[in-house]
Amino acid sequence: MTMKFEEKCGDNGSLVGRNQSYPGEKHQPKGKPITNGEAEFYAKQEANGKCSVPRKSLNMYTWQEIQRHNQEADQWLVINRKVYNVSSWADRHPGGRRVLNHYAGEDATDVFRAMHPEPDIVQLYLKPLLIGELAPGEHSQERHKNSQLVKDFQELRRIIESMNMFHANLGFFFLHFAQILMLEMLAWLILYHFGSGWPVTIFISFLLTISQAQSSFLQHDVGHLSIFKKSKWNHVMHKFVMCHLKGLSANWWNYRHFQHHVKPNIYPKDPDIDMGPLFLLGDSQPVKYGKKKIKYINYEKQHLYFYMVGLPLLMPVYFNLQSMQVMYLRRYWVDIAWVSSFYIRYFITFGPYYGIFGTVLLIYLVKFLESPWIAYVTQMSHIPMRMSTEENRDWLSTQVLATCNIEQSFFNDWFTGHLNFQIEHHLFPTMPRHNYHKVAPLVRSLCAKHGLQYVNKPMLRAFGDIVRALKKSAALWVDAYYET
Structure with a gap:
């Protein structure tokens, strides 16, 4: 049953209640959304007490009603007890429509706050989607969730925000960027002075x-919009680092990676764990393949395929081909232009010494050498952890169960791009990575209070756990496949 209420201007003149921020969106004459700068202008207008939006009647909903709207063409979300129908907005969502669909029919308060570095601006674009709010008798989250845990996590975030942990140190990222450019320049200078013999080629490849x-770690930073205060500069920087320096599509990375963040290790919502038919991960997928007598390869030996195929070919084959396919099929012309500049730069820089064919070989030799590095860093914190189908857990539990940390050291921080603090990164994706170690004790304490295991392990053990997890999944497949 739904009930009506009147939407009124708050004390500050905006369409909010006390201590609430209300979404909204303004449009230009032809119906196009306004730019961030214009959105900020209207946000300031509301903050200054101007309220030009007429009163309108909205509904009150129960969780039972909201949870029915969880289909691809019918998606409702709850954010701070407000109910939004995002069905029509999904195709325009910068993070991709699937991210919204993954939370359809659920409370999205914490994930909304976690994934948006400029929530006040984003809320403006939500305003036309507002259809009501939770009825007074309804809990702020679904009833099966631990409300105290949710409150404690939200209080933790407020504490961290008051500590300015979401403010980036531009000097830190400038030095990281300078390191990348210096390595690129040094490689060219060595080639220029010593020629293209095998020893030189091996060294510059290194x-x-x-x-x-x-560059992978830096693009990860700017991809989460955590460096600059204005998202447009992060957007340009992300194109430069991901497309120009790495030769991969920024849009492809966004849509894939954001899904991973909002539902890590949740099958089939996290694309990073859908690695069939080459690898079967977790407990349920191997059993499913085994019972259906599916045997594309001998999965009993999949841990060996990880060494022979997964490590060396993740970057040069899987990611590279998938990026190109997505750019072409979805007509990402801007990304195509940026990625083209990556290859043009390599041909101009190294072409005079290696020729066209030799330069292509150099590009893929470097990707081949980089691949084990990135594969280990990206997989060691997730593959050994819990994988399941959708369980609609709270934000803290969802992230902690699916991630683990690697022990801190100067080398580990550098080698992983601070992704050894995977738990903190997943809980606070827009936090600059140089602050992860500062908030880790607070996160560990909260996990201990609520009985959540905060996993922190040595790096070499984490590498080995990938293989051990693959062996465990393989054994489940064998049992299901050969059972009579």
Whole structure:
């Protein structure tokens, strides 16, 4: 049953209640959304007490009603007890429509706050989607969730925000960017002075591999919009680092990676764990394949395929081909232009020494060498952890169960791009990585209070756990496949 209420201007003149921020969106004459700068202008207008939006009647909903709207063409979300129908907005969502669909019919308060570095601006674009709010008798989250845990996590976030942990140190990222450019320049200078013999080629390949891996970590930072205060500069920087320095599509990474963040290790919502038919991960997928007598390869030996195929071919084959396919099929012309500049730069820089064919070989040699590095860093914190189908857990539990940390050291921080603090990164994706170690004790304490295991392990053990997890999944497949 739904009930009506009147939407009124708050004390500050905006369409909010006390201590609430209300979404909204303004449009230009032809119906196009306004730019961020214009959105900020209207946000300031509301903050200054101007309220030009007429009163309108909205509904009150129960969780039972909201949870029915969880289909691809019918998606409702709850954010701070407000109910939004995002069905028509999904195709325009910068993070991709699937991210919204993954939370359809659920409370999305914490994930909304976690994934948006400029929530006040984003809320403006939500305003036309507002259809009501939770009825007074309804809990702020679904009843099966631990409301105290949710409150404690939200209080933790407020504490961290008051500590300015979401403010980036531009000097830190400038030095990281300078490191990448220096490695690229050094590789060219060595080639220019010593020629293209095999020893030189091996050495410059080593330098370029470090540059490419560190570029991966830097693009990850700007991809989460955590460096600059204005998202448009993060957008340009992300195109430059991901497309120009690495030769991969920024849009492809966004849509894939954001899904991973909002539902990590949830099958089939996290694309990072859908690695069939080559690898079967977790407990349920191997059993499913085994019972259906599916045997594309001998999965009993999949841990060996990880060494022979997964490590060396993740970057040069899987990611590279998938990026190109997505750019072409979805007509990402801007990304195509940026990625083209990556290859043009390599041909101009190294073409005079290696020729066209030799330069292509150099590019893929570097990607081949980088691949094990990135594969280990990206997989060691997730593959050994819990994988399941949708369980609609709270934000803290969802992230902690699916991620683990690697022990801190100067080398581990550098080698992983601070992704050894995977738990903190997943809980606070827009936090600059140089602050992860500062908030880790607070996160660990909260996990201990609520009985959540905060996993922190040595790096070499984490590498080995990938293989051990693959062996465990393989054994489940064998049992299901051969059972009579």
